[in-house]
Amino acid sequence: MFHxxxxxxxxxxxxxxxxxxxxxxxxxxxxQQLILGGLARKP
Numbered sequence: 128m129f130h131x132x133x134x135x136x137x138x139x140x141x142x143x144x145x146x147x148x149x150x151x152x153x154x155x156x157x158x159q160q161l162i163l164g165g166l167a168r169k170p
Contacts, residue, residue, distance in 0.1 A: 132167035139165035 129139070137144055142164040143155060 129167045135166045
């Protein structure tokens with residue numbers, strides 16, 4: 128999906144890492160560890 132694109136920080140990562148809700152106060156649930164998100168741009 129991201130062929131020839133440049134990732135924007137934090138790159139391809141767990142979706143909860145994209146949400147600026149502050150530090151995690153509890154571990155992720157199993158289903159939250161299966162969802163990835165990414166943002167990239169054309170160079």
